[in-house]
Each structure stands twice: as C-alpha cells, then as structure tokens.
Amino acid sequence: MVKLTVNGKLHEVDVDPDTPLLWVIREWIGMTGTKYGCGIAQCGACTVHVDGVATRSCSLPVSAAAGTQITTIEGLAQEGKLHRVQQAWLDFDVPQCGYCQSGMIMAVAAFLKEKPKPTDADIDKAITNICRCGTFQQVRAAIHAAASA
Amino acid sequence: MGSGVKSLPRSRSKDCKYCKTIEGNIVQGISRTLWEEVKFDRSAVTSIDWITYPILDITEAPESIDVVLINRPDVAPSGSGEPSIRPIAAAIANAIFDATGVRIRRVPFSPDRVKGALSS
Numbered sequence: 001m002v003k004l005t006v007n008g009k010l011h012e013v014d015v016d017p018d019t020p021l022l023w024v025i026r027e028w029i030g031m032t033g034t035k036y037g038c039g040i041a042q043c044g045a046c047t048v049h050v051d052g053v054a055t056r057s058c059s060l061p062v063s064a065a066a067g068t069q070i071t072t073i074e075g076l077a078q079e080g081k082l083h084r085v086q087q088a089w090l091d092f093d094v095p096q097c098g099y100c101q102s103g104m105i106m107a108v109a110a111f112l113k114e115k116p117k118p119t120d121a122d123i124d125k126a127i128t129n130i131c132r133c134g135t136f137q138q139v140r141a142a143i144h145a146a147a148s149a
Numbered sequence: 150m151g152s153g154v155k156s157l158p159r160s161r162s163k164d165c166k167y168c169k170t171i172e173g174n175i176v177q178g179i180s181r182t183l184w185e186e187v188k189f190d191r192s193a194v195t196s197i198d199w200i201t202y203p204i205l206d207i208t209e210a211p212e213s214i215d216v217v218l219i220n221r222p223d224v225a226p227s228g229s230g231e232p233s234i235r236p237i238a239a240a241i242a243n244a245i246f247d248a249t250g251v252r253i254r255r256v257p258f259s260p261d262r263v264k265g266a267l268s269s
Contacts, residue, residue, distance in 0.1 A: 042199040093166060096173055124208045130199060134176025136210035138169060 002066050006031070007075025017063035021055075022046045024062045025072060033073035033102050037130070044129035047103035048072050054110035073102040076109060085109045088146035096133035104129045108143055117147050168216040170230025175214055178237025180205035186257050 004011045006029055013028045020039075025031050025048065034057060037045030041059040048057045049071040057065075076083045082090070085108050095101040104127070111118070111126050118126070123143055131139070184203045188196045196202035218229075238256055245263070246252055253266045 038199065040198060093169060096169065120212065127207055130204065130206065132177070132204065134173035134180075134205070134210065135169070136176060136207045137172045137214055139207065 002062050004062065004065060004070060005068070006070045007072060013062070015062055018061045020058050021048070021060045021062050021065045021070070022057040025057060031072050031074050035099055035102055037100065037103070042130070043100070044107055045100050045103040047106040047129070049106060049110055052110065052113070054107045073106055076105065083109055084146045084149040085112065085142070088142040088149065091145060092138050092142040094135050094138040094142050096135055100129055100131045104131065104139065108146070112143070112147060118143065165216065165218070167218060167229055171216050171233045172214050174231055174233040175237060176205055176210050178234040179209070179241070182238040182241045182256050182258055183209070184257050186259070
C-alpha cells in the first residue's frame with residue numbers, strides 16, 4: 001500500500017511501487033486532468049507538483065512520491081479562486097485543443113514561483129512543454145500577464 | 150469601402166480568436182518547413198519520439214506574430230485558420246533565396262540540406 005497526499009487529501013493505493021505516478025493519479029485516484037502525452041518525460045503533458053516542484057509524473061514511480069505533497073491541475077485553484085496562471089490562461093484564451101495545457105499551466109505555476117518577473121528568454125529556457133497547436137505566442141503573453149497580476 | 154478592401158484595425162491577439170488559430174498554423178508551418186520528416190530505415194520507422202521527430206518548440210516560435218485580418222464580405226467563406234499553413238514553406242524558401250540566391254525545393258530545410266544547397 002502506498003500513501004499519497006494529493007491536493008491535500010490522503011489516499012492509500014494498492015499498487016506496485018514502480019507504477020508511474022501519472023497512472024496512480026488517473027486510474028486509481030480518478031483525477032484525469034493530468035494527461036499522458038508520451039510516457040517518456042519529453043512532452044510535459046503529465047506535469048504535476050511534487051512538494052511544489054514541477055515534475056513529469058509519467059516517469060516518477062509512485063513509491064518516490066509517497067510522503068510528499070502532490071498538487072495536480074485539479075488542486076491549483078484554492079477555495080474556489082482560480083490561480084493567477086489559470087486566470088491569465090482564460091484572459092488570453094491560451095488553449096486550442098487543450099491537451100497539453102494542464103501540464104503547461106502546472107509548469108508555469110511552478111516557474112513563476114522561481115522567476116516572478118520572467119523575460120521571454122527565461123520563459124523559453126524553462127517552459128519546455130510541447131504544444132502541437134502552437135499556442136506559444138499566447139503562452140508567453142499569458143505568463144507576462146500572470147507575472148504582473 | 151470603394152476599393153473593396155477594408156483593412157480592419159490591427160487585431161490585438163488577446164481578443165482575436167481567429168488570430169490564435171492562425172498563430173498555431175504559422176508555428177506548425179515553420180515546424181514542418183524546418184524540422185519535420187518521418188525517417189525510416191530498411192525495416193522500420195525510426196522517428197519514434199520527440200527527439201527523433203523534432204517539432205518547433207517555444208524557443209523557435211517567432212518572437213511576435215502580427216495578424217491583420219482583411220474584411221472581404223464580397224468573397225465566399227473559404228477558411229482562414231488552417232489554410233494559413235499553406236504559404237509558410239514558400240515564404241521561408243523565398244527568404245532563403247532572397248538571402249543567398251539559392252532555391253531549396255524540398256522540406257524540411259534541415260541544416261544538412263541548406264548546407265548542401267549552398268555549396269552546390
């Protein structure tokens with residue numbers, strides 16, 4: 001049995017300790033906001049926060065996440081109030097198909113804690129999430145807006 | 150109105166939903182022009198992940214894309230977002246020609262292809 005705290009709630013899951021955290025979140029706990037994109041940590045669609053650090057959950061065995069505070073996209077808004085990144089994403093209409101965006105938002109939320117006023121160069125270096133729809137112009141604009149919020 | 154062409158004020162991307170589809174198609178167009186190619190050997194496809202099939206990422210997305218929508222109410226609707234991808238390869242090829250005098254006629258314009266075309 002693996003004990004996991006996800007979005008502030010404790011879960012006990014009966015899984016093989018090697019199971020990637022992504023599947024535990026999606027299949028066992030039932031939160032499907034976090035997406036599978038590649039399974040090899042190349043695309044970032046599976047990004048969650050593990051103790052506040054943006055982490056690609058497809059490549060983290062659930063045993064490594066035990067005892068940590070995990071935040072998924074479902075847990076980003078606090079007490080009904082959207083995270084400023086989510087609000088900027090709405091204001092700038094960032095998502096097109098939406099598939100990469102949970103991971104993108106999670107990556108950006110963690111990034112802004114480390115770099116509160118990023119330049120475009122900072123953003124390019126840190127936000128490596130793949131978006132096939134090409135929303136990058138709006139991602140940059142929304143990040144700058146969220147940084148000023 | 151007399152000329153039949155009326156330029157809309159430059160749409161701010163924040164409010165312009167059309168612009169976002171156009172931006173996305175420009176990004177994918179550049180990606181297909183510069184990078185995308187399914188590679189294979191005698192037995193299998195070898196483009197199997199984002200390393201072996203690279204696509205445009207944020208570092209190569211243009212710093213800014215200005216979209217100007219021109220209102221043509223006399224023309225039947227025919228698409229605007231997705232068709233934006235069509236001229237991209239040609240535009241980049243023309244830019245390469247303008248800069249170097251060389252025509253590259255096969256995408257992607259990989260470093261090897263460009264180098265080969267420049268030295269031939």
